[in-house]
Amino acid sequence: MSNATPESTDAPSASSTPFDSVGAAGSLTHALGLLRFSTAGSVDDGKSTLIGRLLYDSKSVFEDQLASVQKSKINRSSGPIDFSLLTDGLRAEREQGITIDVAYRYFSTPRRKFIIADTPGHEQYTRNMATGASTAEAAVVLMDATKGVLRQSRRHAYIAHLLGVQHIVAAVNKMDLVGFSQDVFDRISAEFREFADHLGIHNVYAVPVSALEGDNVVRRSKRMPWFEGPPLLEHLESIPASVGSASGPLRFPVQYVIRPDASFRGFAGQLVSGTLHPGSSVVAMPSGVRTKVQSIVAFEDEPDSALPGDSITITLEDEIDLSRGDMLVGEANPPSSGTEFQAVLVWMHSEPLDRHKIYVLKHTTRTVRARINQIRYRVDINTLEHVPATKLDLNEIAAVDVKTTLPLFVDPYHLNRITGSFIVIDPLTNATVAAGIIERSMERRQGPRETAAQRKHSTREERILRFGHPAAAIWLKGRPRVAELVERRLFDEGWQVQLAGPNDFLSHELVTVAKAFRLSGYITVFCPLDDGTDQKQVVRMIFGPDSFFAVRITDDTDEEAVDRIMKVLRKWRDNYSLEPENGKS
């Protein structure tokens, strides 16, 4: 390995780049801007085929790419070209004939530029569908004309709506298989519309298509003269572009602090909403300190303002405490700041939600620890009903309560897709396990905001978040073997636990020991000698009656006793609240 360090900046003459201007004589044309859309619908409804057809008919496929599809051994379609092979780019996808992960495709028409996310219909890969929909402004939900509205069509329409996709297109596909029947189209589109209405989507555009044969994809179908609307592409071209919320409240999450030398301190990040210019008043979160923007600094120029979506670097008039994960906001309409909020989760991992686990949560540029300690309800996708739930499994959607170690600065998702969203990461496997959509913050109205400097030490709440439980005492007089086994079992399962055996302290030290362990948040397994003195009541008072478990001696075996204790403890852990204690010493 060799390292080269720059010394001179003389260009070899060969490297100079010839430049002149492109299309200097070109006239200005109004473009409709970029549209990101994703596909949705059940497996085999023809999503990939439709995208392939769209690319092909709009002449966005290179000849060599088309040739490689044509000479492929695989063709599951009944036509000469299996268009799905244009987007199903993985071997496993071509072999299994299904889409597994999102394919991103790019194409443009004279009127606008498109980024397409072709997503999988298979239920197993819902997380990939959600990935594609999270950044989309429109979704094309496909339905097979021979099958109608399926469970997965509903699920995907629901997820797209949940993720804030504004425009839903219902494409009734494979019209060639139903003789281009208007009745079939009317029936399916009416059924879908009814479902969409329930969701609150009232602007569904329904179009009958044959992805395979190209009817109503780019060109109007001659075989469905009864349909008068524009073909799919024309409709997509006409969807209004999303407008940046320049008039919205200021949100600038600090992403990176640029400090080339002691004289310069710049705060880099992407402006989420609002505008910034030199002189703008800003409030730093969480410190609450007010200052003004001094300048916007950029490579080769000094912009006089920044708009939503711009990646910028700014300097501030005052030297304030500000770093990655903090946020600059406006005086008016600040975000909610708090450690508790209600959210909807799309669970994306085969390992179900563990309400006692401390997860990592990433929100804008801020990463904190969090617990999802309460499932308010699960959504039944078929009926859209809210059903009570204690579990959250792969691909399920539920409304939950989230509690974080540090405050987050949030807006409801429907107001802001960036400050309203988060992901949940398993700290052990590092897998992204859930996507979260913030409904509302449970910000408590209380005194002035705490700053990092004012927060002196970790609190009971923070310890509960980390350990997954508050302190408790288990009183196991006369069963030392059971005490050891329980301690081991709890420890192995990740509880914060300590055995306080008869030889670990003198009996007059008991009160001190009990108080210390309770303050530290431990499950403490006491196993006193049977010496006649009853200190049980003292320990019970220290830990509080709800968190004190005296085990009655029965004639069960040691293992049975351990199981019995574990059961009681788990139940206790599931039901305690995070409310601050009152009155206990």
Add this chain to the structure above:
Amino acid sequence: MALREFNLDLDGKDETVAAVSQLDHLKMLEAESMFILREAAAEFARPVMLYSIGKDSSVMLRLAQKAFYPGKIPFPLLHIDTSYKFPEMIEFRDWYAKHVGVQLIVHKNQKALDDGANPYSLGTQKCCGFLKTRSLLDGLAEGGFDAAFGGARRDEEKSRAKERVYSFRDSLGQWDPKNQRPELWSLYNSRHHKGESIRVFPLSNWTELDVWLYIDAEKIPIVPLYFAKEREAIVRGEQILLLQAGVRALPGEKTEMVKCRMRSLGCAPCTGGIRSDADTVPKIINEMISFRRSERENRAIDHDEEGSMEIKKREGYF
């Protein structure tokens, strides 16, 4: 808002289509890429930028300059040198790294080269395996890098179209396309265990046209091989091969002067040129708009076998 208009001749039917690209659109791509670069620089302990000297690398480097301005780029560049690169590429690389003021690390699989690794006796697949994939994994391991920026774009190839912005690699550097982490919004998950790493692709959403429009708008220097010029070459069937960097003529083959340029840059023996008169960036852009064939067509590596790019990527190829 500056707009550009091009005349396209599609299908030879003489229908004129105006392909409009907004500078707004480039601005959006630029902002997204800068966000990704900053995000990774903030969250990874030791990131590195894989620098391949091509047009995409030039753009990625410019974006890094912008993302950290007025600071220096907070990570080094790593070039995996197969020793079969065009001499003009190496000359450009050394000049440009100095010009930008960024640390450049060059890594070669010296052992394989000493053993005489070359595409003729090993075949493209194996040669790439030793000189690029192996060498890259070694280079990353040697530097202890936990994240590597790459200039790959999703529009380049159909398996790339499937890749995340943050592409997770296991401790052997392998990609598992069937089990990628969900990647919602712009919330990237950088967490990994020791030994694992993440490839970060800031240009994921750029197309070839975007790259050229940006090079034009920003006046970004690129290797002169991209510009058409009379060059000494061998014409082998459809391929135009420059007689440089270990390219061997087959018995009976003669060189001739061909006005050509490179659409994509790789190793000289495995990268063909195209006939072209485009000797300026705007001419290249106009030429590109009329292209009906993909940019990687002239790269032998992608066409050994169906899905060959995916196989290489799974093994750790960029």
